[in-house]
Amino acid sequence: MRKTYPCDLSREAFEEIRPLLDSVRKQTKHRSVDLYDVFSGVLYGCQWRMLPSEYPKWRTVHSYFAKWSALGSDGCSVLEQALKKCGWRGPYQTGAQILNAILDRRRAERQKQR
Numbered sequence: 001m002r003k004t005y006p007c008d009l010s011r012e013a014f015e016e017i018r019p020l021l022d023s024v025r026k027q028t029k030h031r032s033v034d035l036y037d038v039f040s041g042v043l044y045g046c047q048w049r050m051l052p053s054e055y056p057k058w059r060t061v062h063s064y065f066a067k068w069s070a071l072g073s074d075g076c077s078v079l080e081q082a083l084k085k086c087g088w089r090g091p092y093q094t095g096a097q098i099l100n101a102i103l104d105r106r107r108a109e110r111q112k113q114r
Contacts, residue, residue: 002054007043009086011036017082024067024078038064042079 014036021035033056041055042065048058055061068079 002037003052005040005044005052007045008040009043013086014039017086020078020082020085021068024070033060039082042068 017039018035021039025031037054038056038061041051041058041061044051044055048062051058051061065079068082069077071077
């Protein structure tokens with residue numbers, strides 16, 4: 001059993017998007033990794049080679065990420081569809097993201113005043 005991280009999605013929420021993620025894979029042989037761990041590795045959000053050892057090998061996680069990130073005919077990737085469907089917003093906001101949001105609001109207020 002691996003350590004849990006703030007970016008992890010619950011198993012129940014993951015089961016709702018599993019069919020969507022499975023639809024990308026060609027059924028050539030039995031999968032040797034847990035798809036939940038792979039998806040959690042994608043959500044972890046670091047450089048691929050810095051992925052903690054609790055996740056599958058970084059090359060495996062990156063390979064799935066590349067397949068899931070490919071744009072479909074509708075201009076949306078399977079990864080985007082899965083994240084929207086499960087409502088994942090990320091583990092937390094960074095200080096830079098909070099500051100950027102504040103500055104954006106202030107810029108918009110100044111534009112209204114002009």
